[in-house]
Structures are given as structure tokens and as C-alpha cells.
Amino acid sequence: MERTLSIIKPDGVEKNVVGEIISRFEKNGLNIAAMKKIKLSKSDAEGFYAVHKERPFFGSLTDFMSRGPVVVIVLEGEGAISKNREIMGATNPEEAAEGTIRKDFATNIEENTVHGSDAPETAEVEINYFFNAFEITG
Ligand code: IDP
Numbered sequence: 001m002e003r004t005l006s007i008i009k010p011d012g013v014e015k016n017v018v019g020e021i022i023s024r025f026e027k028n029g030l031n032i033a034a035m036k037k038i039k040l041s042k043s044d045a046e047g048f049y050a051v052h053k054e055r056p057f058f059g060s061l062t063d064f065m066s067r068g069p070v071v072v073i074v075l076e077g078e079g080a081i082s083k084n085r086e087i088m089g090a091t092n093p094e095e096a097a098e099g100t101i102r103k104d105f106a107t108n109i110e111e112n113t114v115h116g117s118d119a120p121e122t123a124e125v126e127i128n129y130f131f132n133a134f135e136i137t138g
């Protein structure tokens with residue numbers, strides 16, 4: 001059993017597709033181990049995306065991620081990290097496969113509706129960034 005962090009980004013919340021996105025996770029065998037709707041400050045977003053701080057889009061990305069509420073979710077299941085990345089689709093929605101969340105809902109490469117951890121080490125760090133042990137019920 002593996003855990004991964006998903007974030008429904010501000011554009012996904014604004015488009016009112018939170019339920020639709022969660023439904024896709026559940027239909028693909030991922031369980032919700034923890035979930036909450038929160039608003040990131042600019043510095044919360046900068047901390048979360050610290051790995052990208054040298055990238056040219058860092059300022060714009062962290063403005064976007066802090067402009068409105070997000071839904072943070074711990075997904076649990078067999079191969080949850082790669083399964084979630086498959087359901088999400090490619091970073092750039094123009095390159096995302098048919099039927100993926102980003103293909104169906106993303107606006108562009110930045111406002112791409114969902115985040116998903118990319119490896120077990122990042123999943124652990126990212127889950128701990130938002131949730132304490134009491135909040136993760138499995
Ligand atoms: P990922 O979310 O598919 O793992 P990353 O390369 O880790 O993609 O980038 C993190 C986030 O930064 C993306 O989801 C997207 O919101 C944003 N991003 C990535 N590349 C670009 C870009 O070239 N321009 C603007 N924003 C970008």
C-alpha cells in the first residue's frame with residue numbers, strides 16, 4: 001500500500017470540478033486517506049515548490065497557487081504514486097492523454113488543475129507538509 005499527495009489547484013476549485021476529480025481517483029481504486037480545503041499563503045506555496053525556485057516560472061506559479069483555495073488529499077492504494085500521475089496526465093495539457101484530468105480540465109501548462117507527488121521520497125515530504133499523523137485516517 002502506497003500513499004501520495006494530490007492537490008486540486010486553485011483553477012480546479014474555481015471550475016467547480018472538485019467532486020469530478022475525486023470521483024476519478026475513487027473509480028481508479030485510490031482511497032482518500034486524508035483531505036482538506038485550505039488557502040496557501042505566497043510563502044506556503046514557495047515552501048511547497050522550493051525545488052523549483054530557480055525556474056523562470058516560480059514567481060508566477062506561487063502567485064497562482066496562492067490566489068484561492070486548494071484541496072489537499074492523501075491518496076492511498078497499490079502503486080498510488082504512478083497511478084495518480086497516470087490519471088493526472090502530462091504537465092502540459094496539450095501533451096496530456098485523452099481522458100486524463102489535465103486533458104479535460106487544465107487551462108495551460110501552469111494552471112494544470114492537479115499536483116501529484118513524483119516519487120516515494122517526495123510523497124512523504126509533501127504529505128507531511130500539509131498533514132499530521134492524526135489527520136491521516138487511511
Ligand atoms: P508536474 O506538476 O507535472 O510534476 P513539474 O515539472 O514538477 O510538473 O512542475 C510543477 C508545476 O509547475 C506544474 O504542475 C505547473 O503548474 C508548473 N509549471 C511547470 N512547467 C511550467 C512552465 O514551463 N511554465 C509555467 N508553469 C510551469
Ligand code: MG
Nearest residue numbers: 115116117118
Ligand atoms: Mg512535479
